[in-house]
Amino acid sequence: MSITIRRVKLLILALILTLSVAGCATITASHPPEVPAMHTVSEFKDDDYVVRIADPWEGFNRRMYKFNYNLDKYFFNPVVSGYEFITPTFVQTGVTNFYNNVGEVRTLYNSLFQAKVKKSLLTLGRFVTNSTIGIGGLFDPATSFGLERQKEDFGQTLRVWGVGSGPYLVLPILGPNTVRSASGFAVDAGIRYAIISAIDPFENIKGKDGIEVGISTLEAIDMRHKESFRYYGSGDPFEYYMVRFIYSEKSEFLNKK
Amino acid sequence: MKNMRFLIIAFLILLPTVSRAADDSYGYPIPDSYAATILGTPDQLKPELTKEVPVKKLVLDLIPNLNKPDIFFYDDGLHFSLALQKQKAPLVFLIPGTGSNDTTPRLLSLIKVLYNSGYHVITLPNPTHPNFIISGSHSHVPGDLTEDAADIYWAMENVWNKVKGDIEVSDFYLVGYSLGGTEAAFVAKLDEERKTFNFHKVLMINPAVSLFNSVSRIEGLLDKIPGGPRRIGVFFNKIVAKFAEFHRTGDFIDINDEVLFEAYKADLLNKDEAGGLIGLTFRINSAGMIFASDMMTNSGYVVPKNKALGNSDSVHDYFWVCLHLSFLDYFNEYFFPYFQKMRPGLTKEALIDSLSLKSIEGYLKSSSKFGVMTNENEFILAPGELDYLRQLFGDRTKVYPRGGHLGNMEYRDNMAFIVGFLKK
Numbered sequence: 022m023s024i025t026i027r028r029v030k031l032l033i034l035a036l037i038l039t040l041s042v043a044g045c046a047t048i049t050a051s052h053p054p055e056v057p058a059m060h061t062v063s064e065f066k067d068d069d070y071v072v073r074i075a076d077p078w079e080g081f082n083r084r085m086y087k088f089n090y091n092l093d094k095y096f097f098n099p100v101v102s103g104y105e106f107i108t109p110t111f112v113q114t115g116v117t118n119f120y121n122n123v124g125e126v127r128t129l130y131n132s133l134f135q136a137k138v139k140k141s142l143l144t145l146g147r148f149v150t151n152s153t154i155g156i157g158g159l160f161d162p163a164t165s166f167g168l169e170r171q172k173e174d175f176g177q178t179l180r181v182w183g184v185g186s187g188p189y190l191v192l193p194i195l196g197p198n199t200v201r202s203a204s205g206f207a208v209d210a211g212i213r214y215a216i217i218s219a220i221d222p223f224e225n226i227k228g229k230d231g232i233e234v235g236i237s238t239l240e241a242i243d244m245r246h247k248e249s250f251r252y253y254g255s256g257d258p259f260e261y262y263m264v265r266f267i268y269s270e271k272s273e274f275l276n277k278k
Numbered sequence: 279m280k281n282m283r284f285l286i287i288a289f290l291i292l293l294p295t296v297s298r299a300a301d302d303s304y305g306y307p308i309p310d311s312y313a314a315t316i317l318g319t320p321d322q323l324k325p326e327l328t329k330e331v332p333v334k335k336l337v338l339d340l341i342p343n344l345n346k347p348d349i350f351f352y353d354d355g356l357h358f359s360l361a362l363q364k365q366k367a368p369l370v371f372l373i374p375g376t377g378s379n380d381t382t383p384r385l386l387s388l389i390k391v392l393y394n395s396g397y398h399v400i401t402l403p404n405p406t407h408p409n410f411i412i413s414g415s416h417s418h419v420p421g422d423l424t425e426d427a428a429d430i431y432w433a434m435e436n437v438w439n440k441v442k443g444d445i446e447v448s449d450f451y452l453v454g455y456s457l458g459g460t461e462a463a464f465v466a467k468l469d470e471e472r473k474t475f476n477f478h479k480v481l482m483i484n485p486a487v488s489l490f491n492s493v494s495r496i497e498g499l500l501d502k503i504p505g506g507p508r509r510i511g512v513f514f515n516k517i518v519a520k521f522a523e524f525h526r527t528g529d530f531i532d533i534n535d536e537v538l539f540e541a542y543k544a545d546l547l548n549k550d551e552a553g554g555l556i557g558l559t560f561r562i563n564s565a566g567m568i569f570a571s572d573m574m575t576n577s578g579y580v581v582p583k584n585k586a587l588g589n590s591d592s593v594h595d596y597f598w599v600c601l602h603l604s605f606l607d608y609f610n611e612y613f614f615p616y617f618q619k620m621r622p623g624l625t626k627e628a629l630i631d632s633l634s635l636k637s638i639e640g641y642l643k644s645s646s647k648f649g650v651m652t653n654e655n656e657f658i659l660a661p662g663e664l665d666y667l668r669q670l671f672g673d674r675t676k677v678y679p680r681g682g683h684l685g686n687m688e689y690r691d692n693m694a695f696i697v698g699f700l701k702k
Contacts, residue, residue, distance in 0.1 A: 056583035059611060062595040065602040068511040071518075080590045087589050090352060253352035256379055256409040257566040258573075259597045270518065274525055 074199065074269040075188045082191040086261060089196055090252035097245045104242050115159040116243050121170065122151045122158025126216070127209050131173035135181045140171050147171075175212075176205025186272075189265055194241075196250075197268040304679050306686040311655040312552035313542055314685025320539065324387065325690045331393045333386075334360045338436055340414055347573050349587040356414040358437050359401045361393040366446035368478070369398040370700065371434055373465070375456025375684070377563030379403035379410075387688045388453070388696075395697045398445055402433050404458055406563070408570035418574035419616050420567060421609075423489070423633055427464035434465075435474050450475035451700050455684060456658075459485030460635060463648070467641050479700050481649045484656055484684050487666055488634035492658040493605045499557035500604075502550040507604060510561065513554055520546060556683075565600035568608055569593070579612050635670070642670055649674045649699045651692065653681040 076082065105113065125148040132140040147163040147170065154162050164170065179201050180186070187200025195206065223229035253260060305323070308314040337355040346353065359380035370392050374385045380401050392399045403410040405426040411418055415429050452475075454462030459482035466480045486492035500507040524546055530537050541547075547555070572579040573587070580599045587593065610626075618624050631637055642648060650671050656664065668675045676695055678686060686692050 052586050053584045055585050056578050058578050058580050058582045060580050060599050060603065060607075062598050065508070065598055068509055068602065069515055070598075071511050071514050079592050079594075083590045083592075087351075255381055256353065256357070256403070256407060258349070258408055258569050258593065259566055259600075262594060262597055263562075270522075274522060 071266065073273070074186065074265065076265065077188050078190065082189060083261060085191040085193055086252060088193055089191070092194065093245075093252060097242075101242060101245050104246060113243075113246065116239065117247060118151070118155070118161045119158045120240050120243050121161070122148065122155070124172075125151075125170075127175075127213070128171050128173045130212070131175055131178045131209075132171070134175075134178045135173065137173075140173065143168055144171050174202075174205050175208040176202035179205055186269075189269070197264060199269075199272075202272070302679055305691065306678065306681055306689045308542075308682075308685060309680050310549070310552075311653075311657050311680070311682035311685075312549065312556055314655075314680060314682035315556055315657075316552060316685075317538060317542060318384070318685055319688040321535065323690060324688050325391055325693045327390050327394045329394050331361050331390050333380075333389060334362070335380075336360055336437065336440065338433075338440065340433060340436055341416060344413065346412060347587060349573065349589060349591070349593070350412050350570075351589060353409060353412045356433055357403060357409055358433075359389065359399075360437075360441065361389050361399040362441065362445050363393075363396065363398050366448055367396055367398050368449040368451060368700070369400065369445075369447045370451040370453055371475075372399060372401040373430065373452075373454035373458030373461055374401065374404050375458050376404060376406050376560070377567060378458075379407045384455075384684065384687060387693075388455075391693045391697065392453075395701075397451070397700070398447060400434075400437055400441075402430070402437070405429060405461065406457065406567045408566045411567065411570040412574060417616075419571055419613065421489070421613055421633070422617065423461060423464045423637075427461055427468050430461060430465050431468050431472065431474075438474070449478040452477045452480045453483065453696070453700075454481075454485070455483035455687065457486060457489070459483050459650075460487075460489065463635055463638065463642060466645075466647070467638055470641070470645075477647060479649065479702075480647050481651065481696060481699055483651045483687060483696070484653070484658070485635070485650065485667075486658055487663040488630070488636070488660065490609075490630045490633055491660040491663065493560075495658055495660065496557055496560045497605050499553035500561070503554040503557075507557075508602065510554075510558055510601060513551075514558060517547070517551060517555065561601050564603075564605065564608070565597060568600045568603060568612070569596055572612070575616075577612065577616075636666075639670060646674075649676070651676045651678075651695060651699075653678045653683075653686065655680050655682055658683050 108116075125144050129141060129144045129148065132144055147168045150163040150166065150168065151158050151161055154160075161170075176199075184201055186202075190198045190200055190203055192198050192203060195203075198206070217233075223232050226232065255263070257263065306314075306319070307323070308317060336358040338358065339355040357379065372385065372388060372392075374380075374382055378385060380386070380389075380403070385401060389399045389401060403414070405411070405415060406420045410429070411420055414433050415426070416432075417425060420426060452462050452466060452469075454460070454465075462480055462482055463485070466477055469475050469477055497507070500510065503509065503513045505512060521541065524541050524544065525537060528537070528540060530540075568580060571577075572581050576583055580596050580603070581587070614626055614629055617629055635642060648671055650667050652659070652664070652667065652675075654664070654677055659667075664677065668677070676699075678692065680686070681689070681692075
């Protein structure tokens, strides 16, 4: 691994530390004694809970939730607004298309892992079409030809293979996950790294590390640009549970396909 | 998060009885009042808008020396949304409904239509939204129309002071929907004394006449679910399972409006289930309201008094408790005692009466600036209340044949009426 990449990692680490420390700087004053509330949860234990996902690490998850909020506030939001301000909309669309096209590779091998023939062919068709007619993926003619974009990842492959979802897990940057989806993400990242190393597209180019870092950074910006979700954006004190519910239901619904 | 409540509903849905085009000239397609309320207006029936709307956010610190519990660390002041014209234009203040803020798609539609019609638009959260309870309300106890109107007015004056150097305004207008519509009447009354804005026109969209009646009627929808309101968890799980099954067997790729309308056409839910869903959505909103208010006042209603809650503490038990408390519980155990302490001698009946348009009907009758838009099958109105509105506002009352509660607000005829009323 090169010096440039290491430097970026250090920078991220420093950022994480700064933000975490900022979160700890609360003053603990002495509090008057607690008085029990008029209503307690024991009154309503006879109703069924609406939870379909285990969350034994809620304390950690809530800290990560706040961490991501700060990361957005001090890093992603300003960077993404800057990006949206300086780049014309068609360039933004091109960037999104490009990364979507790179993502087809992930969908392709995972569809194959899951023995989904139709999805594999569709995805292969999209990848070939957009890489050629779509000029390296900058445009998405495949969709207008009726080839709808499919999405598969290794987390879903694990599910098809019978691996349970595991507990809810909020990750830095990536946000809501389960242990299964997080593991899947790691595997996909590993496979991608292996593919890129094998092809080595920038082999003989000077400053190739810089280019690779640039590409990854732009990908992160594009990811945040596409996502309208804002941590604590609803202003509802119970947002954490609603997001958890929606995440678990959504993946449950969509994974059934 | 933009569409969270919508998504929650989306996971749930849908609805009784297929629509047979009713025999009148009004083109809003959904006859059932609950279905209309949940589904709203299909995209292709909304007005086409040409101009992109530059919505800006503004956060203002309005309450000096605000003592905020750690758990609300993210609440940095009252959140306004502004869409301002470059040239001189009339300005509309918008007040959304119960528990809503500017992440509500319905409010965003209204902003877009008004901006496209040439108005400056400024919105703020409803006083029952946690952000308003924490950072906009002086008492932190929402629901009293007179006090909430004073807080709204204070917020409007502050935001106006902030922007008046940058824009040119010809006239001021006020529009509110649902609870926000009822509040608009009280804000307008206050404006007659304070005269900061001298509102030219005030439009109330699907307002409640009496808060107590309307909320009781919405709560009553939960009486019809199996086991009643104490079994909302069971009910919710059942609806989600139904929807999941529908989604699985249908040929759907995503979860979106299309799935909802298909579910509706397939009669996935019966009338009681659809009503229960509306009642439940109301409870989800009121849960956040009760918790935020209790934390801010340290009253020990659902959270132990003096309890220090931090960001990483689980609040799930409080969520569960708040979801199961009815509006009547809140009113009798928290709201009324609070105001009784403030105003010795206050009776429940007097408090209920004050939470109604009837308490200011003399003023409302005497002023020609008001208009009302609502529906024949608006279920938040008690028997007789629709006639009362007609009596009070005469030919400035526009009643559409269907649309339930706000279901048709985004329909193009309705949007055209809103703009037309302000322009008249």
